[in-house]
Amino acid sequence: MSFPFFTKARSQKQQLDLIRDELRLVQKQIAAQVTSFEPHVQDYMAQICKAQGKLIRPGLVLLTAGATGGIKPEHITFAAMLELVHMATLVHDDVLDHADTRRDKPTPNALWGNELAVLLGDVMLSHAMVMGTELGDTEFCRMIAQIVRDVCQGEVEQSSRLFDLDMTRADYYELIRKKTASLFAAAMKGAAWISGMPADIVDELNRMGTLLGIAYQIYDDCLDMVGNEHSAGKTLHTDAEKGKLTLPVYFLLESSSDDIAAEVHDAIARREGIDYERISRTNAFQEAISRSVDEGLAQTAAARESLWLLPQTPYRDALVEMTYRLDELLENCRN
Amino acid sequence: MSFPFFTKARSQKQQLDLIRDELRLVQKQIAAQVTSFEPHVQDYMAQICKAQGKLIRPGLVLLTAGATGGIKPEHITFAAMLELVHMATLVHDDVLDHADTRRDKPTPNALWGNELAVLLGDVMLSHAMVMGTELGDTEFCRMIAQIVRDVCQGEVEQSSRLFDLDMTRADYYELIRKKTASLFAAAMKGAAWISGMPADIVDELNRMGTLLGIAYQIYDDCLDMVGNEHSAGKTLHTDAEKGKLTLPVYFLLESSSDDIAAEVHDAIARREGIDYERISRTNAFQEAISRSVDEGLAQTAAARESLWLLPQTPYRDALVEMTYRLDELLENCRN
Numbered sequence: 001m002s003f004p005f006f007t008k009a010r011s012q013k014q015q016l017d018l019i020r021d022e023l024r025l026v027q028k029q030i031a032a033q034v035t036s037f038e039p040h041v042q043d044y045m046a047q048i049c050k051a052q053g054k055l056i057r058p059g060l061v062l063l064t065a066g067a068t069g070g071i072k073p074e075h076i077t078f079a080a081m082l083e084l085v086h087m088a089t090l091v092h093d094d095v096l097d098h099a100d101t102r103r104d105k106p107t108p109n110a111l112w113g114n115e116l117a118v119l120l121g122d123v124m125l126s127h128a129m130v131m132g133t134e135l136g137d138t139e140f141c142r143m144i145a146q147i148v149r150d151v152c153q154g155e156v157e158q159s160s161r162l163f164d165l166d167m168t169r170a171d172y173y174e175l176i177r178k179k180t181a182s183l184f185a186a187a188m189k190g191a192a193w194i195s196g197m198p199a200d201i202v203d204e205l206n207r208m209g210t211l212l213g214i215a216y217q218i219y220d221d222c223l224d225m226v227g228n229e230h231s232a233g234k235t236l237h238t239d240a241e242k243g244k245l246t247l248p249v250y251f252l253l254e255s256s257s258d259d260i261a262a263e264v265h266d267a268i269a270r271r272e273g274i275d276y277e278r279i280s281r282t283n284a285f286q287e288a289i290s291r292s293v294d295e296g297l298a299q300t301a302a303a304r305e306s307l308w309l310l311p312q313t314p315y316r317d318a319l320v321e322m323t324y325r326l327d328e329l330l331e332n333c334r335n
Numbered sequence: 336m337s338f339p340f341f342t343k344a345r346s347q348k349q350q351l352d353l354i355r356d357e358l359r360l361v362q363k364q365i366a367a368q369v370t371s372f373e374p375h376v377q378d379y380m381a382q383i384c385k386a387q388g389k390l391i392r393p394g395l396v397l398l399t400a401g402a403t404g405g406i407k408p409e410h411i412t413f414a415a416m417l418e419l420v421h422m423a424t425l426v427h428d429d430v431l432d433h434a435d436t437r438r439d440k441p442t443p444n445a446l447w448g449n450e451l452a453v454l455l456g457d458v459m460l461s462h463a464m465v466m467g468t469e470l471g472d473t474e475f476c477r478m479i480a481q482i483v484r485d486v487c488q489g490e491v492e493q494s495s496r497l498f499d500l501d502m503t504r505a506d507y508y509e510l511i512r513k514k515t516a517s518l519f520a521a522a523m524k525g526a527a528w529i530s531g532m533p534a535d536i537v538d539e540l541n542r543m544g545t546l547l548g549i550a551y552q553i554y555d556d557c558l559d560m561v562g563n564e565h566s567a568g569k570t571l572h573t574d575a576e577k578g579k580l581t582l583p584v585y586f587l588l589e590s591s592s593d594d595i596a597a598e599v600h601d602a603i604a605r606r607e608g609i610d611y612e613r614i615s616r617t618n619a620f621q622e623a624i625s626r627s628v629d630e631g632l633a634q635t636a637a638a639r640e641s642l643w644l645l646p647q648t649p650y651r652d653a654l655v656e657m658t659y660r661l662d663e664l665l666e667n668c669r670n
Contacts, residue, residue, distance in 0.1 A: 038513070040492045092457065096450040112495075115431040118453055119491045122427065122460065126484035129464050133477035141476045142468035149461035156454045157375045160447075178373070 066315030154179025181213025401650030489514025516548025
């Protein structure tokens with residue numbers, strides 16, 4: 001078992017140790033969901049639930065829970081539920097991207113075809129909603145349903161605006177807020193809500209989760225440009241090819257090198273991928289990545305501000321560490 | 336505007352007139368949902384929401400509401416929500432079936448590709464869940480989430496057991512109970528719950544909805560075998576080809592004509608479609624359809640029993656008529 005998002009943190013405060021047992025409980029609870037399904041669905045679910053990822057969202061839930069009074073059983077269920085929503089979106093993403101592997105394992109669509117993968121994603125989403133109704137009142141259920149809707153709407157917007165040069169950088173931020181940051185925000189907001197925190201703290205942690213999610217997506221977008229496929233464990237360099245306008249692409253379009261800006265603009269206007277091999281060797285490329293990293297760092301810095309509202313605990317410290325870990329990942333993209 | 340499920344009823348009690356205005360309100364409310372979505376999702380939703388179908392589930396909600404004390408605004412919202420769930424499953428079905436048209440209109444996958452169609456279906460499902468949280472307590476939300484999960488699990492089971500001769504007739508019934516009857520059951524159960532009926536009435540109407548949904552699916556399965564594509568407005572004769580074991584197929588497998596039984600068995604075992612042209616001209620085929628129709632009629636007869644629990648009202652009479660209309664549709668399959 002590894003949680004790479006935690007384990008390589010800059011400082012050695014071992015924030016993972018703090019929630020190691022609880023993360024195991026989350027993993028167990030995800031695996032235990034398999035029995036809630038009909039016999040003919042269980043085998044598929046068992047296999048899907050085996051391929052658990054970095055558990056960033058559950059980690060955020062647990063650290064926030066610890067920092068707002070202590071981790072309760074409801075936090076474990078909530079963490080498992082959010083991870084299930086995240087896994088469902090990955091199942092559908094892999095269908096859409098025709099991806100054969102994820103985390104070095106065959107994807108559901110590769111194993112069983114697109115049909116079953118779409119339907120299994122639906123089962124996972126609806127099961128997550130059932131779990132949500134066991135956690136709180138209708139307002140809480142509504143929050144969860146709205147988050148799922150936000151994530152899906154963000155994905156629709158992304159798919160429908162490929163190669164769309166009318167999409168502004170503000171649109172990009174709004175898109176990733178929905179697609180990625182809404183689950184991060186939900187993790188922190190929901191955990192604080194379950195802890196019974198007052199509304200101003202819940203709102204502040206919602207804001208922090210949003211900032212962290214946006215920073216994480218910026219990192220992911222930079223990684224697609226500069227990362228190593230082997231160490232990332234997934235296919236890279238495909239965003240620009242597919243016409244996704246990510247932050248580094250915006251900075252290429254605004255590059256002080258007019259040639260590069262024009263080349264990237266024309267490639268997108270022709271609905272073609274940019275010549276990644278060539279562009280990635282230019283100074284304009286380094287500059288675009290660097291400006292993206294700076295924007296990511298601004299988000300994490302703002303995210304850290306929120307944490308001073310909470311009393312000092314090892315959990316709050318671990319949340320601070322988590323933001324620094326993200327800074328480190330962002331900085332690594334500059335080379 | 337037409338509601339074919341209602342308009343050709345055997346008797347002329349004009350049960351449609353009873354809820355015509357309210358069905359219009361449901362249609363308006365479905366159309367009004369478009370504004371709840373993000374700007375870039377609205378255009379797609381507007382087009383999807385235009386293609387409204389027979390409104391059987393909303394009709395069941397409204398008639399049950401009328402028969403249990405009167406139609407309230409919550410019933411209209413609930414009816415719109417259930418239809419949205421149904422529409423979302425159709426959007427995903429059309430992706431899986433590579434269907435280009437439905438109700439004589441191009442499908443979302445035909446218009447915008449599989450990617451967007453999958454994601455738009457997800458948005459619709461999650462939006463329906465948001466609507467659900469505006470209707471009742473967490474128990475009600477859980478019921479809705481469980482129904483959506485049942486529908487999706489039924490679809491998974493169907494997709495994963497194509498050409499599966501180990502699937503029994505009991506498995507078939509359980510599959511269609513989940514895939515189709517759970518939404519019919521939810522319509523009646525939920526409407527009675529919103530009306531504030533006691534638990535025994537809610538349970539009885541749940542049972543009735545299940546029977547009606549099973550009968551409806553049997554009718555749909557027979558229609559696929561004997562129907563006319565033009566009047567049905569959809570592609571037919573494809574179930575057996577795709578390996579779906581429907582009730583008429585089970586009766587062909589059990590046919591007293593050993594030749595036919597063996598031929599159908601072997602075709603399925605080889606994962607091939609049966610020779611529809613030839614088989615459909617045999618007595619064994621007529622017999623299989625007829626036995627299926629009989630089973631459908633047994634379900635509607637049992638469904639009618641439940642209605643005597645309710646006081647006599649024009650709405651209860653219309654529900655009785657609806658079951659007879661289904662009988663008529665089933666009988667028409669015999670020729």
